[in-house]
Amino acid sequence: MRRLLLVGALALSGYANAAPWEYATYLTLGSIAQAWSTPAGSVSGKDIDAILDALKCPQRGVTGLLNCVGADGWELVQVVTGDGGSTTNYIFKRPKP
DSSP: OHHHHHHHHHHHHTGGGOOOEEEEEEEEETTTEEEEEETTEEEEESSHHHHHHHTTOSSOHHHHHHHHHHHTTOEEEEEEEEGGGTEEEEEEEEEOO
């Protein structure tokens, strides 16, 4: 009975109709390399300016990247650092088109 109530509560809360997501990442490997990866493909370069140029983003820096990919519907959901802070992985999601 409790399981049935839980399923009913989830259905009413919108989980049953939630859009499937697609994910993208922006990975920095210190000053060595950068990469933007989506289900449609990826671009890489030695710095963020190379990524911004490949994506045709007019603004510079991480804020420029966030504004540019945000305009395409990508929402930043998590930032993960590793290797003592030398790598950073920005994780984005958006509803599948």
